[in-house]
Amino acid sequence: xxxxxxxxxxxxxxxxxxxxxxxxxxxxxxxxxxxxxxxxxxxxxxxxxxxxxxxxxxxxxxxxxxxxxxxxxxxxxxxxxxxxxxxxxxxxxxxxxxxxxxxxxxxxxxxxxxxxxxxxxxxxxxxxxxxxxxxxxxxxxxxxxxxxxxxxxxxxxxxxxxxxxxxxxxxxxxxxxxxxxxxxxxxxxxxxxxxxxxxxxxxxxxxxxxxxxxxxxxxxxxxxxxxxxxxxxxxxxxxxxxxxxxxxxxxxxxxxxxxxxxxxxxxxxxxxxxxxxxxxxxxxxxxxxxxxxxxxxxxxxxxxxxxxxxxxxxxxxxxxxxxxxxxxxxxxxxxxxxxxxxxxxxxxxxxxxxxxxxxxxxxxxxxxxxxxxxxxxxxxxxxxxxxxxxxxxxxxxxxxxxxxxxxxxxxxxxxxxxxxxxxxxxxxxxxxxxxxxxxxxxxxxxxxxxxxxxxxxxxxxxxxxxxxxxxxxxxxxxxxxxxxxxxxxxxxxxxxxxxxxxxxxxxxxxxxxxxxxxxxxxxxxxxxxxxxxxxxxxxxxxxxxxxxxxxxxxxxxxxxxxxxxxxxxxxxxxxxxxxxxxxxxxxxxxxxxxxxxxxxxxxxxxxxxxxxxxxxxxxxxxx
Numbered sequence: 055x056x057x058x059x060x061x062x063x064x065x066x067x068x069x070x071x072x073x074x075x076x077x078x079x080x081x082x083x084x085x086x087x088x089x090x091x092x093x094x095x096x097x098x099x100x101x102x103x104x105x106x107x108x109x110x111x112x113x114x115x116x117x118x119x120x121x122x123x124x125x126x127x128x129x130x131x132x133x134x135x136x137x138x139x140x141x142x143x144x145x146x147x148x149x150x151x152x153x154x155x156x157x158x159x160x161x162x163x164x165x166x167x168x169x170x171x172x173x174x175x176x177x178x179x180x181x182x183x184x185x186x187x188x189x190x191x192x193x194x195x196x197x198x199x200x201x202x203x204x205x206x207x208x209x210x211x212x213x214x215x216x217x218x219x220x221x222x223x224x225x226x227x228x229x230x231x232x233x234x235x236x237x238x239x240x241x242x243x244x245x246x247x248x249x250x251x252x253x254x255x256x257x258x259x260x261x262x263x264x265x266x267x268x269x270x271x272x273x274x275x276x277x278x279x280x281x282x283x284x285x286x287x288x289x290x291x292x293x294x295x296x297x298x299x300x301x302x303x304x305x306x307x308x309x310x311x312x313x314x315x316x317x318x319x320x321x322x323x324x325x326x327x328x329x330x331x332x333x334x335x336x337x338x339x340x341x342x343x344x345x346x347x348x349x350x351x352x353x354x355x356x357x358x359x360x361x362x363x364x365x366x367x368x369x370x371x372x373x374x375x376x377x378x379x380x381x382x383x384x385x386x387x388x389x390x391x392x393x394x395x396x397x398x399x400x401x402x403x404x405x406x407x408x409x410x411x412x413x414x415x416x417x418x419x420x421x422x423x424x425x426x427x428x429x430x431x432x433x434x435x436x437x438x439x440x441x442x443x444x445x446x447x448x449x450x451x452x453x454x455x456x457x458x459x460x461x462x463x464x465x466x467x468x469x470x471x472x473x474x475x476x477x478x479x480x481x482x483x484x485x486x487x488x489x490x491x492x493x494x495x496x497x498x499x500x501x502x503x504x505x506x507x508x509x510x511x512x513x514x515x516x517x518x519x520x521x522x523x524x525x526x527x528x529x530x531x532x533x534x535x536x537x538x539x540x541x542x543x544x545x546x547x548x549x550x551x552x553x554x555x556x557x558x559x560x561x562x563x564x565x566x567x568x569x570x571x572x573x574x575x576x577x578x579x580x581x582x583x584x585x586x587x588x589x590x591x592x593x594x595x596x597x598x599x600x601x602x603x604x605x606x607x608x609x610x611x612x613x614x615x616x617x618x619x620x621x622x623x624x625x626x627x628x629x630x631x632x633x634x635x636x637x638x639x640x641x642x643x644x645x646x647x648x649x650x651x652x653x654x655x656x657x658x659x660x661x662x663x664x665x666x667x668x669x670x671x672x673x674x675x676x677x
Contacts, residue, residue: 078134081134081191081192082125082134084187084188084191085121085124085125085128085184085188086118086121086124086125087187088183088184088185088187088188088191089117089118089120089121089124089156089180089184090114090117090118090121091117091183091184091187092117092120092179092180092181092182092183092184092187093113093114093116093117093120093172093176093177093180094110094113094114094117095179095180095183096113096172096175096176096177096179096180096183097109097110097113097172097173097176099179100173100175100176100179109172112171112172113171113172113176115171116160116171116172116176116177117180119160120156120157120160120177120180120181120184123156123159123160124152124153124156124184127152127155127156127159128152131148131151131152133148133149133152145192146189149185149188149189149192150185150189153181153184153185153188154181154185156181157177157178157180157181157182160177160180160181161174161177161178164176164177200230200231200255204230204233204238205229205230205232205233205234205235205236205237205238209236210235210236210237210238211236211237211238211276211277212238212240212273212274212275212276212277213229213237213238213239213240213275213276213277213278213279213305214239214240214241214242214243214260214266214269214270214273214275214277214278214279214302215239215241215242215243215257215278215279215281216242216243216244216263216266216278216279216280216281216282216293217243217244217280217281217282217283217285218242218243218244218246218249218252218254218259218281219244219281219282219283220283221281221282221283221307221318222242222244222281222282222307223254224318225279225281225307225318225320225322225323226239226242226254226255226257227255228318228320229320230255230256230257232320235320236320237277237279237320237323239255239257240257240273240274240275241257241258241259241260241269241272241273241275242254242257242258242259242260243259243260243261243262243263243265243266243269243278244259244262245262245263246262247262250262260272260273263292263293263296266278266293266296266297266300267296267299267300270297270300270301270302271300275302276302276303277302277303277304277305278293278297278302278303278304278305279305279306279307279323280293280294280304280305280306280307280326281306281307290306290326291585294326304326305323305324305325305326306323306324306325306326306327307322307323308322308324326589328515328522328582328585328586328589347428347468347560347561348370348373348374348375348428348557348560349373349374349375350374350375350376351375351376351427351428351467352375352376352377352379352424352425352426352427352428353370353375353377353378353379353426353427353428353429353430354379354381354421354424354426354428354429354430355367355370355378355379355380355381355429355430355432356381356382356411356429356430356431356432356433356459357381357382357431357432357433357434358380358381358382358387358388358391358432359380359382359384359386359387359388359390359391360382360387360432360433360517360518361514361517361518361520361549362432362472362514362517362549362552362553362556363380363382363391363430363432363433364387364390364391364394365549365550365552365553366430366432366553366556366557367380367391367395368394368395369553369554369557370430370557371395376427377405377424378405379404379405379407379424379426380392380405380406380407381407381408381409381420381433382407382408382409382433383408383409383410383411383433385401385408388401388406388408389401391406392405392406407420407424410455411433411451411454411455411456411458411459412450412451412454412455412458413458414454414458417455417458417459417462418458418461418462420462421459421462421463421466422462425465426466427466427467427468428466428467428468428469428470428560429459429463429466429468429469429470430470430472430556430560431456431459431469431470431471431472432472432556433451433455434451434452434455434456434472434487434488434491435447435448435451435452435484436474436484437484438476438482438483438484438602438604438605439602439603439604441482441483441484441487442482442483442484442602442603442604442652443648444648445483445644445648445651445652445655446643446644446645446646446648446651447644448483448484448486448487448655449487449642449644449651449655450644452484452487452488452490452491453487453490453491453494453639453642453655454639454642456471456491456494456495457494457636457639460494460495460498460506460636461636463498463502463504463506464502465504466502466504467504467505468504468505468506468560469495469498469504469505469506469507470507470508470509470556470559470560470563471491471492471495471506471507471508471509472508472509472556473488473489473491473492473508473509473510473511473568474488474510474511474512475510475511475512475545475570475609475610475611476488476606476609477489477492477510477568477613478510478609478610478611478612478613478616479610479613479614480613480656480659481604481606482603482604482605483604483652483655484604485604485659486652486655486656486658486659487655489613489659490634490639490655490658490659491508492508492510492568492631493631493632493633493634493658493659494634494636494639495507495508495566495631496508496566496567496631496632496633496634497633497634497635497636499565499566499633500565500566500633505563505564505565506565506566507559507563507564507565507566507567507568507569508567508568508569508631509555509556509559509563509568509569510568510569510570510611510629511545511547511551511552511555511570511571511573512544512545512546512547512573512576512609512611513544513545513546513547514546514547514548514549514552515546515547515548515549517549521544521579521582522582522586524536525582525583525586526586526590528594529586529587529590529592529594532592532594533594534594534595534596534597535583535586535587535594535595535596535597536597536598536599537579537580537583537596537597537598537599538579538598538599538600538601538602538605539598539600539601539607540580540598541578541580541607542578542579542580542601542605542607542608543576543577543578543579543607543608543609544576544577544579544609545573545576545577545609545611546573546576546577546582547571547573551571551573555569555571555626558623558626562622562623562626563628564628566630566631566633567628567629567630567631568628568629568631569626569627569628569629570611570612570626570627570629571625571626571627572624572625572626572627573611576608576609580596583596584596611627612627612629616629616630617629617630634658638658639658641654642654642655642658
């Protein structure tokens with residue numbers, strides 16, 4: 055039976071090995087020719103282009119000997135093993151080192167002989183010429199291969215890159231090294247005058263921000279990609295506006311903090327988001343973070359299906375926990391969470407726990423049986439106007455639900471309660487209930503051996519029910535954007551920042567305190583509404599509805615009497631929280647008159663350090 059010789063049956067790995075062998079054979083032949091040619095050229099020029107009789111065969115023989123020495127030295131140095139990228143600085147160093155060593159050996163072999171076959175200077179000149187030829191051959195091969203790797207000009211979108219720093223150059227190389235890339239860089243822009251006319255990968259820097267329109271016309275680019283690492287919002291807005299005026303599309307490369315765990319790729323390029331355009335500094339990249347304390351630990355996240363909870367689960371998964379338990383009462387949210395984590399949602403694994411904080415016995419049983427080491431408590435009702443109308447629901451979920459979890463945490467090593475800036479000087483049911491959870495957590499810290507603390511931060515951009523999400527839906531429907539007051543401001547964070555702070559708290563937080571992130575300057579909601587309208591190229595009007603009951607014009611990060619101490623990091627405040635004995639909340643009646651429930655919640659927020667504490671103690675709770 056004839057042997058199978060069909061090359062179509064070869065595996066891709068076999069094809070790669072065959073190509074590598076052919077390339078190695080080609081470079082061996084090229085390097086041998088370089089030494090032969092180098093010795094001939096060195097001897098020829100030494101005698102001013104008139105070789106004495108018999109010198110030609112001697113020069114050829116010495117050249118062959120030098121080529122054999124070169125191959126031996128290259129074998130020792132593993133020059134042809136492919137351990138260095140072709141044309142890289144490391145390979146240049148390897149080739150140069152091999153050529154210098156070969157020249158030195160040939161020179162030492164010739165010097166002792168009185169009757170030298172070629173002049174003593176020949177190995178030095180021949181080595182230099184051979185090295186030049188070997189490097190030129192490799193660079194030519196590398197250039198040809200790089201050209202073959204570029205995106206197809208017929209299908210790729212021509213783009214200009216703004217920003218030729220580390221991020222921009224990384225993106226440029228990623229585009230030029232992917233033949234399937236949907237973007238083809240045709241030019242670059244950078245405000246640094248030292249980079250003017252610089253060429254990177256054959257792509258030239260054409261100017262700065264003032265040259266955007268001219269560069270678009272000159273290159274025919276249809277998209278400008280903003281690739282400045284950690285740029286401020288003002289610069290992003292300016293470049294975006296200049297780009298849109300030319301008729302080109304505008305894309306951005308995410309900040310470096312979002313790309314730390316992988317190399318920059320073309321798929322990282324995305325549309326601009328409202329968080330990119332806001333006039334605030336995002337500080338998450340300035341916070342050192344280690345999740346090593348979660349590695350191998352059993353971690354429970356309550357409210358796992360929510361915006362904060364789901365991102366927490368994704369980040370905790372990266373820390374390689376021993377077990378991640380995800381608890382929520384919303385089965386659809388758990389379905390979506392498992393789909394985002396695993397790419398499937400069979401809902402048949404023990405990691406998903408369908409339970410309600412209001413089921414006191416059920417929560418206790420879950421924690422007793424699953425025995426988590428670390429708990430991130432993100433479950434809560436959060437919509438301020440609804441809770442203001444139904445304060446009893448805040449009592450049952452936010453207050454009693456948190457107490458149920460805390461009471462079951464006697465064996466837990468670390469408990470992180472997720473609070474809100476509305477708990478500082480609270481005036482709403484949401485703020486009251488979250489301040490009470492901070493105080494209950496502080497009480498647990500005084501009773502149990504583990505570490506119990508809270509994390510307090512502002513509004514989370516693009517979370518479910520957030521102001522950004524509401525504005526976007528109003529714009530899509532063509533409805534007016536409703537803003538409560540033209541001067542209202544809020545502290546805003548991305549979900550990544552919020553989760554980063556929660557994980558930071560798990561690392562550095564101390565018993566009974568609340569951690570507060572320095573979120574920079576608060577953002578004017580009216581400015582954000584205008585940015586969204588402009589971004590969507592919409593003409594919907596803005597309507598002022600007035601502040602609702604329980605809403606503040608400006609939020610506080612720290613309450614009255616709280617001192618701002620930052621012992622571990624200049625961006626994280628550690629605030630001591632006075633404990634609240636759970637016996638104090640047993641008199642709450644969620645079914646009582648709403649106004650009375652609100653009054654009782656407000657009284658429970660008053661700490662012993664507050665001048666109103668004595669008055670609060672004299673006011674009996676309804677039982």
